[in-house]
Amino acid sequence: MTEPLIMSMSPRAGGNSDHAAALFARSLDQPPRPVFLRDHRMEPCTGCGFCSEDGLCRIGPDGAEELFSRLDHASGLVLTAPVYFYHLPSQAKAWIDRSQSRYMARQNGLRVPKAERRAYVVLVAGRTRGENLFTGIMPTLRYFLQIFDYRIEKTLFLRGLDGADDFSRDRAAEDAVRDLAGSSGW
Template sequence: MNEVAPYAVGDFTSPAIFSCSPRSGGNSDNAAEFFREGVLRAGGRGQLFYLRDFAIHPCLGCMRCEQDPRGECFLVARDQSSPLFQALLSAPMLFIAAPIYFYHLPSQFKAWIDRSQSYYLRWERGDALLKGLPPRSAVINLVAGRRQGERLFEGALLTLKYFLATFNFTIQEHHAFRGIDASEDLRMHSQAGEELIAAGREAWVNLVKQNSV
C-alpha cells in the first residue's frame, strides 16, 4: 500500500524535503531519503518533492508580476510551480538537497528560485501573508564532484539564503560533501548517511518541542 503524501491531503505539519537534482536515484535523492529516514525514526514524517518531476518555466524578466493586482506571475497557470511554492508557504521546516554544477545550483532549481521574484516583490511591498509567516528553519545539503575549490559552495549557499528569506526560512545548518559524483558516492561515504539521518531526527525533535511550547 502506498503511503499517503501528507501535503496531498492538506496536512502541512510535516517537513518539506526537496531533492533538486535532475538525476534520478543520485546523491541528492539519497541525501533527501537519509534526512527523511531520520524524521521517520524520530516519529515524524516528511513530504518528499523531486524537483525534476515538476515542469517549471523560467522567469522571463517581464515584470508582469509587478503590475498584477495580486502580484502573481502569469506563468503559474502554465507550469507546475504552485505546489512547490505552497510548500514554502506552509511547511514547518525545510530540507533541500542539491548538487553543485559549475560552482552553483542546477538550472531547473535556479529557474524555480528565479520564479520567486513575484513573491519577493510582494514581500517588499509588505504583503500580509508573507510578512506574517512564522520564522522557520532550513537544513541544506550540497554535494560536489570536485574535491578542491575554497569557495565551492559559497555561491549556492548565498543564493539559498536570500531565496528562503522571502518565506522567513533561515538556514539553520548546512552539510557539504566534496568528491561526490557517481550516483552511489554519498551512500558509500563513511559519515554522510549517519550525519543526515541524525539531522533529520534532530529537526523533527526540535519541531515537536517548538509546537509544544
C-alpha cells in the same frame, strides 16, 4: 502543525542528493516523503516585470506555484542539491528566479511575513577540492528562503560524491545526514 518539506533539487533520479533527502526523511520520527523538483515542470522567469504590479506571475500554471504553496504550508524545510559548476542545477535556479513574484508581493505589502521557520541544506559536490565550491550557492538560497520566511539553521557540505551511488557507500556522509536530521528535532 504540518510536516517539514524535504526536497531534492537534483535533475538526476536516484543520485546522491536523492539519497541524502531520503535518508534525512527516514531519520525522522514521522518521515515525510521527499519531493523531487525534477517531477515539476518549471518555466523560467522572463524578467517581464508583470509581477511588480500585483505580485502575480503571468507565466501561468506550472510547478513553481504548487511548490511555493508547499513552502508556505510546511513547518520546516530540507533542501538537498548537487553542485553544478559551483552553483545549483538549472531547474533549481529557474524555480528560485520565479520567486520574484513572491518577493514583489511582499515588497508591495500583498504578502504578510509569517513566523520564521528552520531550513536545512545539504549540498553534494563531486569535487573534492575548491575553496569556493559552495560559496555562490549560499547567498542565493538564503535570500530565496527569506521570501518564504525560512532561516537556514544548518548546512552540510559533502565533497567527492560524484557517481550515482557514492553517497550510499560513504559512511561518513550518511552519518552526517543522520546527525543533521537528529539535530532538527522533527
